Amino acid sequence: MENTDQKFRFVGKKGEFFGIEILNIVFTFITLGLYYPWAKANRLKYIYGNTEFAGSSFAFLGTGKEMFKGFIKAVLIIGALYAVYIAGIFSQEPSLILAGALIMLLGVIFLVPVAIHGGLKYRLSRTTWRTVHMGYRGKLSDLMKIYVKGILLSIVTLGIYSFWFEVELRKYILKNVRLGNLEMEFKGDGSTYFGTFFLGYILSTVTLGIYSFWWMRDLYRFFWDNTYVIQDGREIKMEFTGTAGGFFKTLIGNFLIVVFTFGLGTPIAIIRMLSFVIENTGIRGTLNLDAIEQTEEQYKDATGEDLADMLEIDAF
Numbered sequence: 001m002e003n004t005d006q007k008f009r010f011v012g013k014k015g016e017f018f019g020i021e022i023l024n025i026v027f028t029f030i031t032l033g034l035y036y037p038w039a040k041a042n043r044l045k046y047i048y049g050n051t052e053f054a055g056s057s058f059a060f061l062g063t064g065k066e067m068f069k070g071f072i073k074a075v076l077i078i079g080a081l082y083a084v085y086i087a088g089i090f091s092q093e094p095s096l097i098l099a100g101a102l103i104m105l106l107g108v109i110f111l112v113p114v115a116i117h118g119g120l121k122y123r124l125s126r127t128t129w130r131t132v133h134m135g136y137r138g139k140l141s142d143l144m145k146i147y148v149k150g151i152l153l154s155i156v157t158l159g160i161y162s163f164w165f166e167v168e169l170r171k172y173i174l175k176n177v178r179l180g181n182l183e184m185e186f187k188g189d190g191s192t193y194f195g196t197f198f199l200g201y202i203l204s205t206v207t208l209g210i211y212s213f214w215w216m217r218d219l220y221r222f223f224w225d226n227t228y229v230i231q232d233g234r235e236i237k238m239e240f241t242g243t244a245g246g247f248f249k250t251l252i253g254n255f256l257i258v259v260f261t262f263g264l265g266t267p268i269a270i271i272r273m274l275s276f277v278i279e280n281t282g283i284r285g286t287l288n289l290d291a292i293e294q295t296e297e298q299y300k301d302a303t304g305e306d307l308a309d310m311l312e313i314d315a316f
Contacts, residue, residue, distance in 0.1 A: 006286055010278040011057075012050035014268045020046055021267035037071045037306070038064030051278055053129060054289060062126040062302065070122070070302030077303075078310055081107040108311065113147040114140065115313055118304015120173065125299035129179060130289075135296030138176035146172055163197060164190030174227065180292045185235070188226035196222050213244040213251070224281055231287055242280035250276045 024039035041064040048060040081104045088100020120136040127134040150165030167190045174184040200215030217240075224240035254269035261268075307313075 006054045006283060008278050008281050009052045010050060010275040011052060012046065012271055012275070014271045017046060017271045018267045037067030041067055047274065048127060056130050059128045060126060061128060062122070067302045067306060070304070070306040073303040074306035074310055077111070077307065109151065111307060112311060112313060113143045115304050115307035115311055117143050118301065119308040119313070120304070121299045122302045122305045124177065125296060130292070132180040132292055132294050133296040133298065135178045136176055137178065138172060143172065163194040167193055178296055181295050182292060183230040185228045185230060186226055187228065188222055193222060213247040216247050217242055217244045229283060229287065231291065236283050236285035236287060238281065238283050240281055242276060246276060246280065
């Protein structure tokens with residue numbers, strides 16, 4: 001078994017990422033947004049390439065060309081839904097306006113699981129560690145069932161079920177995530193999540209926001225401390241070791257950086273937050289790194305990835 005120190009590290013530099021983001025903004029602006037897929041690919045390549053586990057970095061193999069193809073498909077899909085809605089408005093018929101709005105609303109709702117599923121398949125299949133590909137084996141039909149049930153029950157319970165919904169969604173997604181022959185599992189429950197969220201909300205309100213740093217720490221701990229990596233049937237628990245003080249220092253510092261640079265320091269704030277979270281995420285135990293084998297296939301359709309962007313969904 002390899003004795004390499006099995007920790008996560010982020011070795012990116014604020015200045016380097018700042019330069020990448022400035023160029024991304026300039027090129028995206030002068031191309032009227034068409035450069036966006038390449039900008040995102042550049043961003044992900046830098047972040048993944050500077051994230052290490054056990055001394056070896058991850059790599060994002062996706063390209064701007066792949067994302068551009070997905071971007072065009074996503075624009076056409078979203079555009080078609082808006083076209084139906086606009087057509088209803090121009091008809092000036094109340095029934096057609098209502099029908100157009102309903103079609104657009106239902107379309108967006110059902111696109112969410114499609115975006116999550118497609119985004120996970122693309123992003124993970126294009127991610128490697130020591131040349132071993134990650135992958136997502138979930139089925140869209142299963143994810144759709146979980147999503148529709150979760151949305152309906154969340155509406156009926158005035159949002160209360162949303163905590164159980166998010167946990168069920170996370171359990172399904174992680175159960176289907178792979179890094180070669182490594183598997184993952186999430187063992188959190190909705191009751192604990194609800195209690196952690198509710199207590200944090202109350203205490204943050206009572207203390208005028210002061211407790212919010214402890215609240216954020218507890219939420220990160222809930223998600224990471226209930227996540228397991230499985231190797232040959234052996235469960236290895238993950239953990240988050242960040243503190244409320246660490247969140248305070250990082251977030252307040254980021255706020256000041258963004259405010260006093262009139263927003264130009266946003267890339268620096270992003271790197272500071274990434275570094276804090278990654279370096280405080282780890283595993284309790286040791287993986288046999290030499291036993292990790294390639295099992296996953298590549299998937300190059302980035303439509304789901306771009307749909308997730310347009311719908312402002314982050315499943316990663």
